[in-house]
Amino acid sequence: MSSQIRRFKIKVPASSANIGPGFDVLGIGLQLYLTLDVTIDPSRSSNSDPNNVVLKYEGDLAENVPLQSDKNLVTSSALYVLRCNGFTQFPNGTFIDVTNPVPLGRGLGSSASAIVAGVCLGNEIAQLGMDKIRMLDYCLMIERHPDNIAAAMLGGFVGSYLNELPIEEHDANLPLEYILPRSSTPVDKIVNSPPPKNIGEYMSYDWCKSIKCVCIIPNFEVSTDKSRAVLPESYTRPDIVYNLQRIAILTTALTQTPPNEKLIYQAMKDKIHQPYRSGLIPGLPEVLQSVTPESHPGLCGICLSGAGPTILCLATKNYDEIAKTVVDIFKRDGVECDWKVLDLAYDGATVEQIV
Numbered sequence: 001m002s003s004q005i006r007r008f009k010i011k012v013p014a015s016s017a018n019i020g021p022g023f024d025v026l027g028i029g030l031q032l033y034l035t036l037d038v039t040i041d042p043s044r045s046s047n048s049d050p051n052n053v054v055l056k057y058e059g060d061l062a063e064n065v066p067l068q069s070d071k072n073l074v075t076s077s078a079l080y081v082l083r084c085n086g087f088t089q090f091p092n093g094t095f096i097d098v099t100n101p102v103p104l105g106r107g108l109g110s111s112a113s114a115i116v117a118g119v120c121l122g123n124e125i126a127q128l129g130m131d132k133i134r135m136l137d138y139c140l141m142i143e144r145h146p147d148n149i150a151a152a153m154l155g156g157f158v159g160s161y162l163n164e165l166p167i168e169e170h171d172a173n174l175p176l177e178y179i180l181p182r183s184s185t186p187v188d189k190i191v192n193s194p195p196p197k198n199i200g201e202y203m204s205y206d207w208c209k210s211i212k213c214v215c216i217i218p219n220f221e222v223s224t225d226k227s228r229a230v231l232p233e234s235y236t237r238p239d240i241v242y243n244l245q246r247i248a249i250l251t252t253a254l255t256q257t258p259p260n261e262k263l264i265y266q267a268m269k270d271k272i273h274q275p276y277r278s279g280l281i282p283g284l285p286e287v288l289q290s291v292t293p294e295s296h297p298g299l300c301g302i303c304l305s306g307a308g309p310t311i312l313c314l315a316t317k318n319y320d321e322i323a324k325t326v327v328d329i330f331k332r333d334g335v336e337c338d339w340k341v342l343d344l345a346y347d348g349a350t351v352e353q354i355v
Contacts, residue, residue, distance in 0.1 A: 005043075007354035008124060010036040012117045013155060013345035014102040015109030016213065016305040016312050017147035020250050020268030021243035027109075027151030027158050029345035030213060034059075034113040036074065036121060037097040044093045051079060051089040059100030060110075073111065074098060076180045077118025078125065081138055084194045087126055094125070103338075105221030107306035112148035115139050116349050124351055132348070133202070140199045141179050141191075148306065150202050155348030157205040157254065165196055206255035207344055211300055214313040216326040216339045222280055227307035230276045239271040246270075259316065261293045261300045268301035268314075281309045282333035287326050296322050 011033045019026035048054065051069040059065075069075040075096070082089070102110045119138045123130045132153050139149045146160035174191065181190045250267040253260060278284045284304065291313065293299045298317035305312040313322050323339040330337050 006038075006040040008038050009352045009354060010038065010117055010120050010124070010349065011352075012113045012120070012152050012349045014342075015112055015148045015151035016107070016215070016310070017109065017145075017151065018270075018273060018304065018306055019157075019312070020301060020303045021246040021270045021272070022147070022159070022250070023243070023270065023272045024145055024147055025159055025161065025247065026251070027147035027160070028207075028213070029151045029155040029158075029348055030108070030215070030342045031345045032102055032108070032340065032342055033345070034098070034100045034102055034110075034117055036117055037099075038121065038124075039093075039095045040091055040125070041093040041095070042091065044095070047092070051075070052092045053090040053094040053096060055096050055098065057098045057100065059098070060103045064104075070181070073114040073180075074118040074121065077115050077138075077142055078122035080142065080179055080191070081119055081122025081128075082126055083190075083192055084138075085122075085126055085128055090125060096121075103217055103310075105223060106217050107222065107304065107308045107310040108215065108217070109148040109152055109306060111224075112139075112143060112152045115142050116149060116152040120349050120351060134197070136202070137195045137197060137199045141174075141195045142176065144173075146200045146202070150200065151348075153349050154202060154204060155345045157207045157344065159203045159205065159251065160200055162200050163198055165199065205251050208254060208257050208259045210257065210316045211254065211259055211314050212316070212319065213342045213344070214315055214319050214323050214339065215305065215342060216311040216313070216323055216330070216337050218281070218309040218311075218330055219336045219338070220309060222277075222308045224307045227277050227280060230280065231273060232276065235272065242269075242271045254314075259300055261298070261316070264300040264314065265293050265302070268303050270303065274304050277304060277308055282335055283330045284308070284311075286329050287311055290329070291322065291325055296325065298322070 013029040014032040017027040053069045055067045057065045104110045150158045150160040177185045246267045253264045298315045300314040302313045319341045327337045
């Protein structure tokens with residue numbers, strides 16, 4: 001690693017996954033960015049942390065975010081990349097200021113943003129020169145669902161799936177504590193070698209630029225683990241066919257100009273995850289049933305964002321009215337909400353060198 005002072009900024013977008021019928025398949029990057037301002041100055045001491053990094057954090061629930069490098073998701077992901085490429089820690093004098101407006105635990109890909117930022121950080125610090133597709137292999141060793149990860153790294157509107165790896169490469173299925181070690185993880189189990197290549201496959205779709213994303217964000221968290229626990233182990237054939245039919249239409253309908261609002265609305269319906277998660281999110285059934293293109297002109301589609309509780313409304317106009325209706329429905333259940341109108345983040349994760 002260089003002994004010169006280096007400064008750079010990493011930006012990673014928030015994301016919304018499970019778009020309509022695209023459970024664990026479709027994701028979009030959103031213009032709400034986790035940023036890392038990184039300075040590496042060997043003349044300054046950062047030895048208060050065993051891995052030579054001083055970490056500062058500003059953002060949602062900052063008081064709950066760990067600042068120890070081996071416990072913070074951004075820096076522990078970076079340490080994984082460094083460890084796999086022959087580096088035991090950050091270079092001395094590493095200072096990282098994190099600014100994170102992405103709400104934690106609300107279905108806007110906060111974990112994916114942190115993992116992607118960390119992998120980009122490790123790549124940049126060690127000057128490994130990996131492209132985004134190779135960095136995604138590292139990300140998928142940490143987070144096994146590629147929809148948010150791919151959208152955060154690549155940006156735009158993305159479909160993805162996991163490859164079926166040869167048996168000798170099944171380390172992609174190792175326990176997470178082998179990848180991001182805990183204090184209790186046996187030393188001989190900690191992964192120190194780069195991941196298999198091509199763990200996932202990705203397809204970027206076009207997007208109708210007149211469609212914006214209205215994100216209504218309730219003020220409570222839903223853990224991904226809890227939201228997955230309510231899903232069934234198997235599904236009926238009619239429900240599977242229902243989603244397959246709609247996803248085949250949706251990936252093209254969202255590219256067309258002008259958008260066919262009624263077609264998109266119908267193609268964004270789902271029977272795989274939203275019906276089962278409605279018990280975790282007060283107001284969700286009413287929102288999905290009562291906010292339509294007929295009642296709210298300009299609405300193209302509506303769905304749960306990720307595991308929720310955020311509601312994603314795709315619309316071409318009347319953003320305030322659409323958001324107010326959803327906010328009022330939640331308010332009747334005693335839940336306050338914030339909301340944002342966001343465009344897609346087409347560049348995905350970026351690194352800017354600062355002279």
